[in-house]
Amino acid sequence: MANIPVVSFAPFLQGNEQERRLVAKQVYEAFSTVGFIYLKDHGVSGASVEQVFNESKRFFSLPLDQKLKWRLSDASINQGYTADGAEGVNDHKECYEHRRFRNELCPNDAELKDFKTNIDSFYNNCLTLALNILKCLAIMMNLEEDYFDRITTRADPQLRLLHYPAIPRSEVDRPGHSRIGAHSDFGLCTLLFQDNIGGLQIDPFHTGEFKAAPPIPDTVLVNIGDLCQRLTNGRMKSTMHRVVSPQVAGDMLPDRYSIPFFVHPDPETVIDPITLEPGEPKLYKAVRAGEWRNYNTRRNYGFEGVERTGLGRVDGEEARVALS
Ligand SMILES: O=C(O)CCC(=O)C(=O)O
Numbered sequence: 095m096a097n098i099p100v101v102s103f104a105p106f107l108q109g110n111e112q113e114r115r116l117v118a119k120q121v122y123e124a125f126s127t128v129g130f131i132y133l134k135d136h137g138v139s140g141a142s143v144e145q146v147f148n149e150s151k152r153f154f155s156l157p158l159d160q161k162l163k164w165r166l167s168d169a170s171i172n173q174g175y176t177a178d179g180a181e182g183v184n185d186h187k188e189c190y191e192h193r194r195f196r197n198e199l200c201p202n203d204a205e206l207k208d209f210k211t212n213i214d215s216f217y218n219n220c221l222t223l224a225l226n227i228l229k230c231l232a233i234m235m236n237l238e239e240d241y242f243d244r245i246t247t248r249a250d251p252q253l254r255l256l257h258y259p260a261i262p263r264s265e266v267d268r269p270g271h272s273r274i275g276a277h278s279d280f281g282l283c284t285l286l287f288q289d290n291i292g293g294l295q296i297d298p299f300h301t302g303e304f305k306a307a308p309p310i311p312d313t314v315l316v317n318i319g320d321l322c323q324r325l326t327n328g329r330m331k332s333t334m335h336r337v338v339s340p341q342v343a344g345d346m347l348p349d350r351y352s353i354p355f356f357v358h359p360d361p362e363t364v365i366d367p368i369t370l371e372p373g374e375p376k377l378y379k380a381v382r383a384g385e386w387r388n389y390n391t392r393r394n395y396g397f398e399g400v401e402r403t404g405l406g407r408v409d410g411e412e413a414r415v416a417l418s
């Protein structure tokens with residue numbers, strides 16, 4: 095198993111200066127080593143997590159032709175439904191992406207009663223939690239505590255409902271196949287809620303040796319994305335991860351549901367590495383957050399003339415969007 099710390103976030107949310115700093119330090123240490131942390135007592139209620147998983151099951155159980163009416167087709171909006179095989183041909187999953195501002199492809203009340211209300215409410219809880227987690231990074235990087243609040247006011251982070259359908263194990267275990275292929279997330283950070291099936295693995299030291307990140311009840315798993323690695327000049331680690339066959343008995347894998355929340359900055363934000371030591375060289379070129387997000391989304395879906403390389407980080411690719 096991967097050595098991912100489990101930390102209570104309550105002292106950060108409710109504690110005094112000293113208690114908050116202690117949590118910030120634990121979060122920073124986890125993000126600068128394995129790149130992942132499990133947080134418990136995170137303030138998003140178990141009931142609201144259960145409700146959003148139920149909404150996810152309700153959505154994905156609709157007929158395919160109905161879901162395709164909400165099909166994601168514009169990478170610059172990146173909202174709506176993606177069928178199995180449309181993102182990562184060797185992945186076995188379907189997704190629904192939800193945003194707070196651009197949400198044209200969200201089922202309305204006549205189509206799926208209360209879906210939008212319930213997802214919006216969970217979305218807001220996730221955003222509040224994510225911004226609190228980013229405060230930990232700001233504190234440890236000697237930035238203003240509200241540094242990340244200020245670069246996310248107009249941003250449109252993305253809540254993703256993910257369904258990995260029940261499937262014969264032999265299909266997922268074929269060479270090159272997985273439930274979701276190895277990749278790093280490309281935003282600032284990601285919250286991940288998973289059901290109890292398992293199969294998530296991370297490669298903490300990028301050696302190709304993936305280790306299990308099993309579901310732990312009542313926790314949210316949080317990881318750093320590429321933009322945070324760049325912004326912190328490599329101090330924070332954007333760790334590769336994937337979902338493979340879970341260790342369950344039988345030849346048929348059960349359905350798996352998970353719900354990531356990807357935090358992105360305002361599109362015009364320039365992500366230029368922050369250095370802390372005198373003479374410290376910058377490891378990355380500056381990129382504009384909006385172009386970075388569009389480019390990576392187009393690449394994942396093979397949209398608009400960008401060669402589809404599938405999920406995963408392609409070293410050197412950022413030259414395509416780097417600012418001169
Ligand atoms: O389903 C999971 O556990 C992981 C999903 C994921 O990594 C992603 O959507 O970026």
Ligand SMILES: [Fe+2]
Pocket residue numbers: 277278279335
């Ligand atoms: Fe991911």
